[in-house]
Amino acid sequence: MQSLQRIVLRQQPLRHLSRYPSNILRKPSQLPTNHLRLIHSTRPGRQNGTATEPQSTSSNPQMSFPCLDALETRTSNLLNKTTIPKQTSGSGPEPSYTSGGYQTFVSPNPLHLDWGGTLPTYFVAYETWGTLNPSKTNAILLQTGLSASSHAHSTPANPSPGWWEKFIGPGPSYALDTDKYFIICTNVIGGCYGSTGPSSPDPASGQPYATKFPIVTLEDMVRAQFTLLDHLGIEKLAASVGSSMGGMQSLASGVLFPERVGKVVSISGCGRSHPYSIAMRFVQRQVLMSDPNWSRGHYYDSIPPHVGMKLAREIATVTYRSGPEWENRFSRRRADASQPPALCPDFLIETYLDHAGEKWCLEYDANSLLYISKAMDLFDLSKGVQDAARDRRDGYETRRNEDVVGGDLEGAQCTLTLPEQAYQEQEDVVGEEKSADVSSSARQPPKDLVAGLAALKNHKVLVIGVESDILFPAWQQREVVDALRQGGNTNVEHVELGEDISMFGHDTFLLDTENVGGPVGRFLQ
């Protein structure tokens, strides 16, 4: 390292300094061709964190990037077959999603999907707790969040703790009482924990579907679950229960199969995804898809996009907790305050996010994340959307029943060209906004959602929301409650946990046995 004294002595006189062009994009034409080639064959600064840039005198030392070194080491290890040490579980609210020890329902019939795709056959991985009574009337379908397996609770076949371990057990003190109920939890269609998803083999080719997997919806997932119920001989559920994406599916179960669902519990879910949550999932997908190792989804014989997955999970983790909780827990503390600042993880909140990404990057299938995340965006229980889906499905059905050998199934072309015109801000958008009354206090559920949820008019429904949730904000649960009530339902219970009760944001449903589990248990007794 240079001392300041020496640097100043070597400094070029000011008059010799030519201003660096302010246009940051250098024209490659200014560069000798071999220089470009050199840069692309061996990138600078990529060996063990030591810059291989010309080691010329500089006014300050080269920064180092141990976090990037670590990613490159992992890529190298994956390529060279080195065993990757598993991250320790038990830190962070979610237990590691273990798979194994589940049962598998194999459907002999195809699953025809909302957007025209088809799974010629499909698996549904599931686990159960408690005992199905002889009349088969005590079953509860427990719906999962985006990345969960069917392992909601430990079993003899898989003794690892499940993702709702403390919410399930014998007796009325548990949210789901296994003395009374027979609990069923499945891995969703599109997932990677035993149910058919993008990493499953396409029967037509024997190769993983990858991005030849069709677009699925939450309603498709629910339909697959109900074929499992058929298989188990369960005509009607005592209840459908779910949190987060599971809270959306739980509502969808009742709307799609009102005669087959008793009570409905929807925790930290919604009746339709809103633009902020779509935006947050969109950026996660774009980041993942931009990892060169994603290879447009065809990475199953190669290095998985662990960098993109890590980054996507870091972004997701920001949305799972709330600012006030972090303020309290991390505040502005740095991991090592004796060190100068760094662009790699530095503040404690950064090491927390880094760790969340590390823990997940090789644990979950990247394509499953993309498809299920997209399914969440598409979710909307409004009547118009349901009707359009039914019309589409009827159209596909008609075409399937016709003899269309060699014909096209138009809607199955799961692609979209970019709009020719980029999005343009409206000139007078400020003025327009002001005239519209969209403030939160005055917000009313759309009439179309009221109509869509009217199928649940006679159901007992429990809706739980958390004020500190930024991903599924409390207004979304209020919207469901208002829509149900405006549709004529007089049996809606609404619980909203204020910031004084929970600061854990969206993650509250994984943590709070008392204030989430309690109301659920009482509602089901």
Next chain:
Amino acid sequence: MQSLQRIVLRQQPLRHLSRYPSNILRKPSQLPTNHLRLIHSTRPGRQNGTATEPQSTSSNPQMSFPCLDALETRTSNLLNKTTIPKQTSGSGPEPSYTSGGYQTFVSPNPLHLDWGGTLPTYFVAYETWGTLNPSKTNAILLQTGLSASSHAHSTPANPSPGWWEKFIGPGPSYALDTDKYFIICTNVIGGCYGSTGPSSPDPASGQPYATKFPIVTLEDMVRAQFTLLDHLGIEKLAASVGSSMGGMQSLASGVLFPERVGKVVSISGCGRSHPYSIAMRFVQRQVLMSDPNWSRGHYYDSIPPHVGMKLAREIATVTYRSGPEWENRFSRRRADASQPPALCPDFLIETYLDHAGEKWCLEYDANSLLYISKAMDLFDLSKGVQDAARDRRDGYETRRNEDVVGGDLEGAQCTLTLPEQAYQEQEDVVGEEKSADVSSSARQPPKDLVAGLAALKNHKVLVIGVESDILFPAWQQREVVDALRQGGNTNVEHVELGEDISMFGHDTFLLDTENVGGPVGRFLQ
């Protein structure tokens, strides 16, 4: 495309299907080496969006990814020297930041930085509006947000509209009255619009600093601005005014130079960055740094990390607006509802984010983003932090004054090794949280911040916040106001714009001449 009929006929019998391993990480040892090599030399699906994967029969069509095709085309054009068409400006709230037509102050003296780095010399690009009075008492220093240039308003030398075009003009109807005041706006140190930043040549080598640029703080930027004021002969500002990062700098100006600042205006800023905003900037930086073209900052002779920059800007854009505004403007509308869903931009909100990223990805220097974003994270006007910075600076000063040829300037090692232990969640964190009273209503400013802001005890201060801002939430401006008042200041004005006034979140300061500009104008009259 295959018809369903044909696919079903070709489907393998179920009994021949071997389950795909549920472990998503395939061991490379299962693959022939030449297969791996093939994948790495020519990635599948990368030519014009057509998959080059084996075109085997599949149950559903391969998805296409026009958004990735477009990125690859741009990379290729950058490599092949093809001219990149400039994005149209005028859409989105921020005008394109033009540079050119500014003046440059060249400091003959080095700038010694808060964290031990040094700029042997430095440029400060600036523009002015109005006329400096003979007594030089009517100057206002206008501080900018992260990515802004000095071009706050059009000038004869650069007639393009500036980023605060409608807020600056002659007469009391403007926020900044050019009949009365002499307005100065600079590009910050670390930026790329004419002031010294990572893309500037290091005088010691003649090469761009890149990531040999030292860590800078907002206070360093302010110190550089005040050397410009010295150069202009301005002893005391009539006011310091700024929004967002500029709102932080505006407070810092008063705290660092209380005798040289009259009034202080801080809009949508804060007294210390909080964990959520650190987290959102952290993920932007990690995404950018993971772009292979970033090359640890040494990309100036090569292809800039346009993909990472685009993604970072998409994430940033999520934080600039608010959910309710998007709910109103985009709701769940898709760009083309007649098309099936896509993983590329699909919902209108997605095309909006995509466009925001496109517009910016080649307009701003990636390293400037990293350094300035980090400077924002480091910002904390608490007394303890200020004292520690002063002690560090004194230490560096002492060492610089000693004869340390060949010695090390320890603190200048701008790096940090990762903590050996990953972040671990505390077992009993739920219980702890509940006992602490950290709900927003009871939130009190930390005593250390009260002490830190006491330097402004006798200043007239205007603090403006916006309820719908999620990046600099309204509690942060309340914290500044409370801290100032608890420190004895009886001249603090606080304006908070409710959701009924503005749904534009953080971007409000760029848009609302009436409710932001109005109070500023009246405060300065």
